Amino acid sequence: DSGVTQTPKHLITATGQRVTLRCSPRSGDLSVYWYQQSLDQGLQFLIQYYNGEERAKGNILERFSAQQFPDLHSELNLSSLELGDSALYFCASRVAGGPNYGYTFGSGTRLTVV
Amino acid sequence: DQQVKQNSPSLSVQEGRISILNCDYTNSMFDYFLWYKKYPAEGPTFLISISSIKDKNEDGRFTVFLNKSAKHLSLHIVPSQPGDSAVYFCAAISSGSARQLTFGSGTQLTVLP
Numbered sequence: 660d661s662g663v664t665q666t667p668k669h670l671i672t673a674t675g676q677r678v679t680l681r682c683s684p685r686s687g688d689l690s691v692y693w694y695q696q697s698l699d700q701g702l703q704f705l706i707q708y709y710n711g712e713e714r715a716k717g718n719i720l721e722r723f724s725a726q727q728f729p730d731l732h733s734e735l736n737l738s739s740l741e742l743g744d745s746a747l748y749f750c751a752s753r754v755a756g757g758p759n760y761g762y763t764f765g766s767g768t769r770l771t772v773v
Numbered sequence: 774d775q776q777v778k779q780n781s782p783s784l785s786v787q788e789g790r791i792s793i794l795n796c797d798y799t800n801s802m803f804d805y806f807l808w809y810k811k812y813p814a815e816g817p818t819f820l821i822s823i824s825s826i827k828d829k830n831e832d833g834r835f836t837v838f839l840n841k842s843a844k845h846l847s848l849h850i851v852p853s854q855p856g857d858s859a860v861y862f863c864a865a866i867s868s869g870s871a872r873q874l875t876f877g878s879g880t881q882l883t884v885l886p
Contacts, residue, residue, distance in 0.1 A: 661816060692873060701777070701862060701876035702817070715871030749816055753872070759807060760872060764816030 662686065663752050665765035673773055677738040680768045684731055684752030688763070690714070691733040693725060696747040696767075708733055740772045776800045777865050779877035787885050792850040794880050796863030799844065803865040807874070808837060808848050811860045820861070821848070853884045 662685035672678055684691050689710045694702040695718075704717035708727035719725075722740075727733040737744060747767045754761040778797045786792045796806075804825040809817035823830040823837045823846065830837050836849045850857055863877040 661818070663816070694874075694876075699782070699878065701779075701878040702874070704873040704875065707871050707873055715873060717873060751816075751874075759819055759822045760805065760866060760874075762807075762819065762874065764809075764818070766814065766816045 661763050661765060663750060663763050663765035665748075665750050665768050667768060668766070669769050669771075671771045671773060672740060674740055674742060676740050676772075677736065678740065678770065680735040680737070680748050680750075680770070682733045682735070682750030682752075682765060684733070684750075685754075685763050688752035688754045688761075689731065690753040690755070691727055691731070692751045692753065692762075693719075693733070693735050694749045694751065696749065697743075698746075702749060705735070737770070742772050745770055745772045774799075775878075776803075777863055777875050777877040779863055779880050781880050782878070783881040783883070785883045785885060786853045788855055789852045792848075792853045792857065792882055792884070794848040794850075794861050794863075794882065796846045796848075796877055797844060798846075798865055800865070800867060800875070801844075802867040802869070803875070804868045805866040806837070806839060806846050807864045807866070808835075809862045809864060809876075811862060811879070817862055850882075853882075855884045855886050858882055858884050 664683040693705040705719040707715040807822040808820040864874040
């Protein structure tokens, strides 16, 4: 157990629907990052939150949004889903100043859009 | 535009031999490089890293080499063990960024007994 919890582990939904992925960071970590891994691709950075505030955006579609709550857990909302949104979604938390940049990844949510 | 590239999707090596995984990058602002290992149904786990001010870092059976002029790094695993079979991702962090990781597409290493 890495200390970063992602739920659900698997999600199957239809095109056009909306889903919410949840991430609880490791205790004490203020930063949460979201990454998307499509088939045979590397992890693509989507968005970062730090202590409730958005800090950086990567290749995140307008149909996607995220937030970080006061208890530091984060949610990634995906709407108007398309087949191409099928992917693994990873959350990582990080402690500033940690060794090797202190990243810890969750085990991911596998989203399948049918 | 892929800033971190792993051109070999897969690599098979005999147990006990050396595994060499390669990674190329294009962004000169990258100043820290990391290798992650990923098993199925798990998230990436940190393996080894190197700062851009160094050219080699060693940790047990794992050594990472950095050639800044060629914008190339490699991960050496000696000796390779069947438990090393996993997907290996190269990642980079650039100075002045939000410290997000830029990943390569990964190399599936299979160590044959």
